[in-house]
Amino acid sequence: MKKKHISNNVIRRLPKYLHIFDKLMANGIFRTSSYQISDLLGLTASQVRQDFNCFGAFGQQGYGYDVAALRAQIADILGMNRGYTAVLVGAGNIGHALIEDFNFSEWGVTLTRAFDGDPHISGKDICGIHVSPIEELPNYLRTNRPEIAVLALPKEAAKPSAELLIENGVKAIWNFTNEDLVEPENPVIVENIHFSDSLLALSYFVTAAMDSKKKK
């Protein structure tokens, strides 16, 4: 099978497709078309069909797409059925918020354990997730081999922790520290949630909108 390159733009649209399929099914709509999908997401129908055709042919000419089947395809492509497990490193505010408010399993990922360096935090359970002392992390990683580590530590601790994670076989880091972890020589996947970048973009858009209004 020839592996064609999938652009980042396409990858970032896949979760959007997934969400609207869930919404369609919740509304009892089991059949859709590239036109309907494009309309819901503000894309063109062409683009929707091109995106899907990166991975195969999921529709039927003259009919459209079966929502459930297409949903299952996209879920598969996203790796939602691989049974990935994740550990949380840092159970402070943001870590707590992730455990309590974010439904990992909804996206096919099982959060198995949290770790924190503060003995006032470790030892307890949060919503059924046990928080272990950070010292136990390397051993846990070697024994349980989770694919994903969620890094939710203060900035300062980010880099050394990332190295420890990589040394112990973690495949991907979901990075909530506002620190860049780019270690080009390391073949680890880093997905950043940079709040500041997002807020600054918002600030730019506000500024641009105000300036263009002033000009009129």
Place this chain on the structure above:
Amino acid sequence: MKKKHISNNVIRRLPKYLHIFDKLMANGIFRTSSYQISDLLGLTASQVRQDFNCFGAFGQQGYGYDVAALRAQIADILGMNRGYTAVLVGAGNIGHALIEDFNFSEWGVTLTRAFDGDPHISGKDICGIHVSPIEELPNYLRTNRPEIAVLALPKEAAKPSAELLIENGVKAIWNFTNEDLVEPENPVIVENIHFSDSLLALSYFVTAAMDSKKKK
């Protein structure tokens, strides 16, 4: 002045530039070049110069760029000196994490007040931010006219709250609910932090990396 269109890609790179200028200055480096910048960010020098030239000419031929001056230009473009204010709507886990761990003022935004519907939460201060009952929100908005609302409520409350914010003159919503707030007819700026989209992209990359390794 002719307003040229700035692509989203360029806008998303501006905060990255800002961050490395801060890093350079922290290391006592006060002069840089498009080559150095591109190297630090994994771009091409051409692209860096093109990006800056969207907004004007900030460098000196034969010399390069003064880091502090360039930093100030980018900060201005991003609206960091406009004195924007923000209110937090929802002081649950994620709201707490934002108040306690995220430094709004570092990015030129002043968080002035938080609001929550839970009387056990409202009435207190968190890190110097007063939490008011949610009922006081409309009046506060009309009186104080903050540009930005940070929406950190449960999914269910997202849409009606967004409408209330828009009705009361908020210009931009920083959206931490995992709900899409696209109201095309409303001229409000929405910047989403969608954790699930990010995790799913990470899951895709893990899957792609595993499959390509298996194939070899």
Place this chain on the structure above:
DNA sequence: TAGATTGTTAATCGATTAACAATC
């Protein structure tokens, strides 16, 4: 001055859009 590096135009590349034959 010579060397360096910008600002900017031109060339290339890749992504989006349009078009349409295939076919359900």
Place this chain on the structure above:
DNA sequence: TAGATTGTTAATCGATTAACAATC
């Protein structure tokens, strides 16, 4: 069958890269 809508190729558009004159 006729109508609809896909899968896929071709055309267009926009973003990135290359090149180089301007100039510090």
